[in-house]
Amino acid sequence: MPLILVLVECGLELIPKNIRDHPSVKKNFSSRIYSSQILDTALHHSAMKNLANSEKRGRPDITHLCLLNALGSPLNKSGNLKLFIHTINNRIFKINSEIRIARNYNRFKGLIAKLLIDNHIKVNGNQLISHFEGGLYSLINKIENPEIYLFSSKGELIKDNRDLFKDDPSKNIVGIIGGFQKSSFSEEILKLSNNMISISDYSLDAWVVISKIINFYELYHNII
Ligand SMILES: C[S@@+](CC[C@H](N)C(=O)[O-])C[C@H]1O[C@@H](n2cnc3c(N)ncnc32)[C@H](O)[C@@H]1O
16 A cells, blocks of 8 residues: 655765865865765756766755655655655665655755765664665565556656556555656666656656655545
């Protein structure tokens, strides 16, 4: 019954060493301030020009908005959402449904920097974000009887979104959403499923998509 969502290729990383001497990085960087250590295209755009795959990197704001939408939903509050984030550097983290994500963006960046350095976020012995050992394939392999949907504007358009979850109830629904602004899924992610679907005539922001999927699922399971 819980919906499993994986936000993939999120632009979350510490500022790579090879651009730490760039003026736009030096201007804000402090080894004492966690939030200043996260790559953020709004601050480091000119330093990022020569980074490979730069269109998917330095976007902690996208993950922030997705997490706020997902964790604040009735689906999550009712204990029916399992949420994972996968970073551009192939690290996977499981988000505890009880975490209260900072509303403030700088505080969120600080939390993510700490997560990437310590590999978990623990408060009073409570694991709020934990590291998943392994890649996306091992994550999927651990899920019993999964039905995997790759959400993409290039997928087959589902005209009536009420039909989206009308599948075999014995299956565990896994939704994969890109945590990036431009570009499409990597080859590795495309191999996870042939089931690529679109929920709109438009290319939407990831946080809108995550909200809509959660809402369809809530309506289908009568969670209000
Ligand atoms: C801003 S989009 C990435 C850009 C890309 N052109 C796209 O639409 O797939 C971020 C993510 O939102 C999801 N998404 C965006 N539009 C969608 C749509 N119409 N149907 C399903 N998923 C969508 C996809 O998972 C996508 O990776």
